[in-house]
Amino acid sequence: MTSTLAARTGPGEELHTGGSADVRARVCVPSVLILLATMVVVSVGVAALSGGGQLASTLASGWAVLAAPLVVGTVGTLLVCERRWPAQRREAVERGLIHDAWFLVVHLASVIPLMTLMSVGFSHLLDDVLGGSWRSWSDAFPSWTLSMVTLVLMDAGNWLAHWCDHRFGALWRMHALHHSQEELNVLTSFRAHPLSHFMGFFLATIPVVVVMGDRPFAPLLITVYVCLGTLPHANVPWSFGPVGRILVSPAYHRIHHSSEGVSGVNLGIVLTLWDVGSRRARFPQRGEVAPLTGIAGRPLVTEQSDRATSHLVLVVDQLVEPFRRLGPP
Numbered sequence: 001m002t003s004t005l006a007a008r009t010g011p012g013e014e015l016h017t018g019g020s021a022d023v024r025a026r027v028c029v030p031s032v033l034i035l036l037a038t039m040v041v042v043s044v045g046v047a048a049l050s051g052g053g054q055l056a057s058t059l060a061s062g063w064a065v066l067a068a069p070l071v072v073g074t075v076g077t078l079l080v081c082e083r084r085w086p087a088q089r090r091e092a093v094e095r096g097l098i099h100d101a102w103f104l105v106v107h108l109a110s111v112i113p114l115m116t117l118m119s120v121g122f123s124h125l126l127d128d129v130l131g132g133s134w135r136s137w138s139d140a141f142p143s144w145t146l147s148m149v150t151l152v153l154m155d156a157g158n159w160l161a162h163w164c165d166h167r168f169g170a171l172w173r174m175h176a177l178h179h180s181q182e183e184l185n186v187l188t189s190f191r192a193h194p195l196s197h198f199m200g201f202f203l204a205t206i207p208v209v210v211v212m213g214d215r216p217f218a219p220l221l222i223t224v225y226v227c228l229g230t231l232p233h234a235n236v237p238w239s240f241g242p243v244g245r246i247l248v249s250p251a252y253h254r255i256h257h258s259s260e261g262v263s264g265v266n267l268g269i270v271l272t273l274w275d276v277g278s279r280r281a282r283f284p285q286r287g288e289v290a291p292l293t294g295i296a297g298r299p300l301v302t303e304q305s306d307r308a309t310s311h312l313v314l315v316v317d318q319l320v321e322p323f324r325r326l327g328p329p
């Protein structure tokens with residue numbers, strides 16, 4: 001495994017690894033704190049579910065919602081569309097796609113249970129903080145109205161978490177893995193460090209608890225949201241025409257992944273309105289060539305690098321990378 005990795009901490013900044021022999025001096029403390037905070041929230045979720053004998057059933061419903069047949073069908077369809085209408089022409093089965101398939105395995109095996117337990121953990125913690133008396137405020141509204149409002153607010157929370165990912169170095173260390181893909185494809189949606197979801201789930205759980213209260217949130221809406229968030233990574237040139245001014249399209253999100261030009265734009269997950277409101281929206285222009293993706297200068301070892309080893313070894317290395325302390329340039 002390489003130990004000469006570096007990560008960009010923000011627009012225009014780069015830090016490089018030091019060569020200290022002291023193991024403790026090599027550990028990135030903020031990443032360890034994010035790990036510990038995630039473990040605390042997950043353990044709250046496990047304790048809450050274990051007490052009611054609901055741990056297994058809740059984990060099963062997490063897989064049923066986040067890896068639903070609709071999600072599998074959407075990913076499968078987009079894999080075919082990428083071959084038929086590629087935004088960027090490549091080999092039939094490129095190395096980036098195979099590598100992201102490994103992250104899909106990680107996602108199914110560990111990230112989905114982690115997401116499920118984090119949702120439960122954050123819900124319980126927020127419930128404890130807020131108490132129960134505030135819940136009746138939404139009783140007069142129909143559930144479907146509250147569900148739609150919640151979904152929009154969740155998207156706002158995810159946008160804010162994404163902004164934080166690009167603003168703060170400790171969070172960027174986790175998020176950089178997602179941006180390191182130079183052969184953007186639909187499976188890149190699953191190329192994310194498991195700990196990169198902490199901030200997003202915290203901010204997205206707030207509207208669920210505050211708006212929905214004790215009411216069940218329609219699982220189908222979450223599944224549709226996952227599909228809409230997966231679609232923009234596909235290697236297709238679609239901009240969605242006028243709809244693309246509201247919904248994040250593949251062409252729009254590709255600009256966010258661009259290795260050239262302005263960084264920190266097009267942060268939206270499903271809706272563009274948060275980018276428009278913060279003047280961070282860069283809509284694709286007609287006839288525009290699909291930009292190259294990845295991180296300029298390739299500060300992280302990727303599967304396209306000459307230094308890349310086997311997919312499995314590289315996946316482990318990329319998951320460990322945020323825990324390495326960065327030294328002075």
Ligand SMILES: [Zn+2]
Nearest residue numbers: 162165175179
């Ligand atoms: Zn990003």
Ligand SMILES: [Zn+2]
Nearest residue numbers: 178233253257
């Ligand atoms: Zn992305």
